[in-house]
Amino acid sequence: MPRPALPLKFLAAALLLLAARPATAQSRHEYLLDTNWKFSKGDVPGAANPAFKDAKWQTVRVPHDWAIAGPFNGNNDLQEVKIEQNNEAKATQKSGRTGGLPFIGTGWYRRRLAVPKFGAGQRAVLLFDGAMSNAHVFVNGKEVGFWPYGYNSFSFDITSFLNPGGGDVLAVRLQNQPEASRWYPGAGLYRNVHLIVTDDVHIPVWGTYLTTPTITAEFAKVKLRTTVATPTGDFQPLRLDTEIRDAAGQVVATTSTPLAATDGLEFEQNLVVPQPKLWAPETPVLYTASSKLYAGDALKDTYTTRFGIRSFKFEAGKGFSLNGQPRKFKGVCNHHDLGPLGAAINTAALRRQLTLLKDMGCDAIRTSHNMPAPELVSLCDEMGFMLMVESFDEWKTPKVKNGYSQYFDAWSEKDLVNMVHRDRNHPSVIMWSIGNEVPDQSAPGGGKIAKRLQDIVHREDPTRPVTAGMDRIDAAISNNFASVLDIAGFNYKPNQYEKANEKLPQGFILGTETASTVSSRGVYKFPAVLAKQKMYPDNQSSSYDLEACVWSQTPDEEFVKQDDLNFVIGEFVWTGFDYLGEPTPYDEKWPSHSSYFGIIDLATMPKDRYYLYRARWNTTQATLHLLPHWTWPGREGQVTPVYCYTNYPSAELFVNGQSQGRQTKGPSDQPQTRYRLMWKDVKYAPGALKVVAYDAQGKAVAEETVQTAGKPDHIRLVADRPALAADGQDLAYVTARVEDAQGNLCPNATNELKFAVSGAGTFRAVGNGDATNLEPFQKPQMKAFSGQVMAIVQASNKAGALRLKATGAGLKSGEIELKTSAAAQ
Numbered sequence: 001m002p003r004p005a006l007p008l009k010f011l012a013a014a015l016l017l018l019a020a021r022p023a024t025a026q027s028r029h030e031y032l033l034d035t036n037w038k039f040s041k042g043d044v045p046g047a048a049n050p051a052f053k054d055a056k057w058q059t060v061r062v063p064h065d066w067a068i069a070g071p072f073n074g075n076n077d078l079q080e081v082k083i084e085q086n087n088e089a090k091a092t093q094k095s096g097r098t099g100g101l102p103f104i105g106t107g108w109y110r111r112r113l114a115v116p117k118f119g120a121g122q123r124a125v126l127l128f129d130g131a132m133s134n135a136h137v138f139v140n141g142k143e144v145g146f147w148p149y150g151y152n153s154f155s156f157d158i159t160s161f162l163n164p165g166g167g168d169v170l171a172v173r174l175q176n177q178p179e180a181s182r183w184y185p186g187a188g189l190y191r192n193v194h195l196i197v198t199d200d201v202h203i204p205v206w207g208t209y210l211t212t213p214t215i216t217a218e219f220a221k222v223k224l225r226t227t228v229a230t231p232t233g234d235f236q237p238l239r240l241d242t243e244i245r246d247a248a249g250q251v252v253a254t255t256s257t258p259l260a261a262t263d264g265l266e267f268e269q270n271l272v273v274p275q276p277k278l279w280a281p282e283t284p285v286l287y288t289a290s291s292k293l294y295a296g297d298a299l300k301d302t303y304t305t306r307f308g309i310r311s312f313k314f315e316a317g318k319g320f321s322l323n324g325q326p327r328k329f330k331g332v333c334n335h336h337d338l339g340p341l342g343a344a345i346n347t348a349a350l351r352r353q354l355t356l357l358k359d360m361g362c363d364a365i366r367t368s369h370n371m372p373a374p375e376l377v378s379l380c381d382e383m384g385f386m387l388m389v390e391s392f393d394e395w396k397t398p399k400v401k402n403g404y405s406q407y408f409d410a411w412s413e414k415d416l417v418n419m420v421h422r423d424r425n426h427p428s429v430i431m432w433s434i435g436n437e438v439p440d441q442s443a444p445g446g447g448k449i450a451k452r453l454q455d456i457v458h459r460e461d462p463t464r465p466v467t468a469g470m471d472r473i474d475a476a477i478s479n480n481f482a483s484v485l486d487i488a489g490f491n492y493k494p495n496q497y498e499k500a501n502e503k504l505p506q507g508f509i510l511g512t513e514t515a516s517t518v519s520s521r522g523v524y525k526f527p528a529v530l531a532k533q534k535m536y537p538d539n540q541s542s543s544y545d546l547e548a549c550v551w552s553q554t555p556d557e558e559f560v561k562q563d564d565l566n567f568v569i570g571e572f573v574w575t576g577f578d579y580l581g582e583p584t585p586y587d588e589k590w591p592s593h594s595s596y597f598g599i600i601d602l603a604t605m606p607k608d609r610y611y612l613y614r615a616r617w618n619t620t621q622a623t624l625h626l627l628p629h630w631t632w633p634g635r636e637g638q639v640t641p642v643y644c645y646t647n648y649p650s651a652e653l654f655v656n657g658q659s660q661g662r663q664t665k666g667p668s669d670q671p672q673t674r675y676r677l678m679w680k681d682v683k684y685a686p687g688a689l690k691v692v693a694y695d696a697q698g699k700a701v702a703e704e705t706v707q708t709a710g711k712p713d714h715i716r717l718v719a720d721r722p723a724l725a726a727d728g729q730d731l732a733y734v735t736a737r738v739e740d741a742q743g744n745l746c747p748n749a750t751n752e753l754k755f756a757v758s759g760a761g762t763f764r765a766v767g768n769g770d771a772t773n774l775e776p777f778q779k780p781q782m783k784a785f786s787g788q789v790m791a792i793v794q795a796s797n798k799a800g801a802l803r804l805k806a807t808g809a810g811l812k813s814g815e816i817e818l819k820t821s822a823a824a825q
Contacts, residue, residue: 003046017450027301028202033170033193036111041066042175043106048138050169054110067103067187068342072774074590076102079179081400085437086584087551095590099184099580100774103132107188107490113139113168115197123198123229124162127155127193127205129374131174132343138171138225148407150176150185150369152338152415153422155196155205159541164498179401182393183335183595184580186343191373200231201238201295203303206421210289211463213322220276222253226291227265228301235259237302238275240267241656242291252287277649278323279308279427280812281363284384286427308381308427314465316488316507320569322386323440329386329570332357332366332599333513333577336372339594340777340792342580347790348731352720354383357576358601360610363615365574366512369393369436369469371419379489388467388512389574391416391422395449397439403530407670413456420460429484432457434514435468443474444511450484469512471551477503487569492516492552494561501567511562511571516552518585518596519543521607521769522786524628524748527682530554538728539586539772541596543608544643549584556671557611571612578602579779583771601769604733604792613643616675624704629747630689630708641683644677648693648702653679656687656716662694681768710740712749715806716815717791724761724795725801726820731764732817736789736806749787751808755780757793760820761802763792795820 014228035184036205038057046052060066074095082091115124126137126144133150136143139161147154162168166678177186198204207227214221222244232237237259244253253271286308293301312322319326338349350373364386366374371391380387387438392412398405416434420581434453440446454466465486471495476482476499488504489512490497496745497509518541525534534547541547547552555573562568578598586592594602600610611625625645632640642660650664663677677691686708693702716737724730738749757763757780765777768785777781793804799821807813 007197021129027199028303029197031116031195031197033111034115037064037189038063038110039061039188040108041105044108046817047110048143048171048525051139052110057110060109062189062193063191063344063346064111064188065186065190065342065344066107067101068344069155069778070101070776071104072100072591072593074100076100077178079400081179084439085399085551086549092588093589094593096583097183097581097587098181100366100590100593101184101580103187104178105346109172109174109189110404111170113170113195114166115168115195115386118162118197121200122701123157123200123202125155125157125196125198125205126170127153127194127196128189129153129193129345129697130371131172132176132186132188132190133180134175134177135178135401136173137229140168140175146410149404149415152418153191153371153374158549162245177402180403181581182400183582184337184343186225186337186487188344189589190343191345191741194816200229201236201293202229202301203293203364204289205231208289208291208303208305208425209423210305212307212309215276215278215309215311218275218699220273222271222273222307222309224267224269224289224291224305226303228259228265228267228293230265232707235261235265236295237295237584240269240291241294242269242289244271244273245288245290247285249288249466256478267602273309276309279310279381280322281384284382284427285379298308306381306564310427310428312630314506314508314569317567319508319567327570328568329364329510329572329794331366331386331388331570331572331729332362332364332576333366333368333572333574334576335368336370339577339580339604340767340790342777346729346731347374347379350376350579350728351383352604352731352733353577354385355720356606357385358383359618360614361619362576362613363569363617364388364572365576366390366433368513368575371415371422372744374422377426377428377609381426386430386645387426387428388431388433388435388662388788389419389421389429390469391437395435395438395440397443400441412453416456417460420457423463429464431465431467432461433467433488433489436513437469437471437689440477441470441472441481447479447481447484450481454484454486455556456773464756466537467510467512470509472618473500479518480719488785494553494558497561497565497568501565508567508569509565511558513574513761514553514558514571515548516574516597517545517548517554517609519545519547519609519769521601521605522629526638533585534584537591539589539592541585544641545609545612554672555609556675559616560671560673562777573599576600577604578769578771586771591772591774593774596771602771603767603769605735605769605790606647607789608643615645615647622702624651624691624693624702624778626689626691626704626706629709630684630686630706630747631747632684635684636686637683639680640682642679642682642689644691646677646693647767651677651691651693651698653682653686654688654690654692655682707742707744709744709747710742711743712738712746712811714739714812715753715808716743717804717814717816719816719818721818723819723821726760726795726797726799726822728795728797730795730820732793732795732818733801734791734804736784736791736814738787738808738811739785745787749784751811752781752783753808755791756805756807758802758805759803759817760796760798761818762794762796764792766791785792793818
């Protein structure tokens, strides 16, 4: 298919959300298959047979990740590999590369499949949001379909497999291969499974495509294409009635369209929304299009399409603009796991992540390196994040022995089509990525593969551009790989942005993956110096934010290019959160089960680096953050540098009331002095460390003090939210702080804390952000790391009070009460 006539100008449109609840019309019913599943690990002969006895199998709730319970072991998925992306010259043994968790092997899921409201003239479809991996789906002992890629959504029509009298059985066989991933992939039915029952004349899964081709202050034109299915695939005289409602529920546009014999079972409707309110990260306004499908006077189907109205452009010499306003992406890359919860999707956990990112000033997410859960895309619509939805980490040339390359030829088009059809109507989705650091960048014919994949995406969605994360910049430029793409995206190449822009035709460059600074929350190493691939005996990295990998940089080096080069349109930092697997720089040294790249740790506690980005990205709120902590017994009189991350231009530091001088941010040979205030020669003395910030007029406007902590005295519990929904799934993240008698955090405390939940909720998981910690996430106890532990509690289905108590030897206990109710959000 030829490229669009204007490949660099994409007027965007907005968006589809498959309803996650039963539709109001009786013609369509959707059921979430989340309970009463039976699970067994291992390949079980005959498990697909409906008569198979599974009473002794484990009863689980889906989404379910069967491998997150561990135990951790460095020999799990031990890989002998040369990581070319990390500039390694020879293969070495990698422990913990996929998290040290036992995800390899086969797992079976079974459940009774009641299909209510089903009878003659009805259709039944199973929709899987994702299944890890190599999914074989059986109904009543017969295989209805296979889908290998664990990250993608897929559906199967099971109508012909159902028993006329009911009594149906659904079985799913999943298998994870060894050396199939570079990070922890999860295992099992880790995303939701839906049963959709419709009339045999209906709108199929992902059956609408909505765009907004014209947007002005007075009106927005909405173009809605709706596909219909009939029993024989032949034309029927149907009618589609559609109304659009605004965020307040008011009807703002309506239309009724008959289906013509020449329409090919696809309606095209054009509506006009007056005085549209535009979607943007700062104003995530959403509309809803509700369509009713009729045959004569008989209602056949009802389908809801939620969308946003917004436009964007990528232009040579001008960069990226949203709704006519130039801006640069302030983005992060995120893997799919949820830390202590594993890969099992949970909307409350995703909302927790997005809330932290929003406060940091982040406005964009790259779904590294695969299709995201639909819940993430929906939340980004609601909360205001722009998305780069990514597809593959491998094409034809493998990175790991059993990766996606084994499926690429047969499945890449199918996977891209499903990805685009599911998410192409979401206002949050701004661009598609067809790959990450694929070795095909430098392989013969790699550019042709890129063009083929991009053409598939353009065919299915002409409104959005396509990019890829490229790390082999010289090869990608010289063999025209990079010039094929709508957006040239480069990983860790800030010093080559100018060269790339001179040679490439697009006229702009995107940092698809940047920084990869490593740090451990609350851990500081001396001396505080810039270092690459620095390793320590305790398997930690310093939180002075000066340590990176041989192939990466500190944040400040990227900041300089983002600020100084107009043709650079933004960055996606590696990563927003620590994730399971890829424990660089300790991937050859056990124990180390998770990354160090995160701005926020695996337990969702911000590291110091969070405030460095917040000071730069959050332009509406003040940031003033001191590091390190000020409890250093034995370092008295030794140089202990102090940094301040702030969006104020200057500040003065005091140690026990004695000024250490005033620092001002500004250009220099060292990028760090442009974005940080640094007192490099401070000598440690117990007491009070205070910083006073000054505005541009030199007026003292804010201060922060860090005290030397005394002996651990008590546990203080701090919840991220006071109330939960009594839905059996909602979560609260409760930070347990070991404090001294005055309420100062004890940053060196490693006490074992134990948790007990009573009332209207249960304990769900625990984490401390320590990549070397091998304690299980599922037991209600864990040692503090840098003085803190994060306990995750879950609401029950009954309204009331959830009480959490934390205890530790020699410490006064901490208690907190949270309300649960039907109305909580």
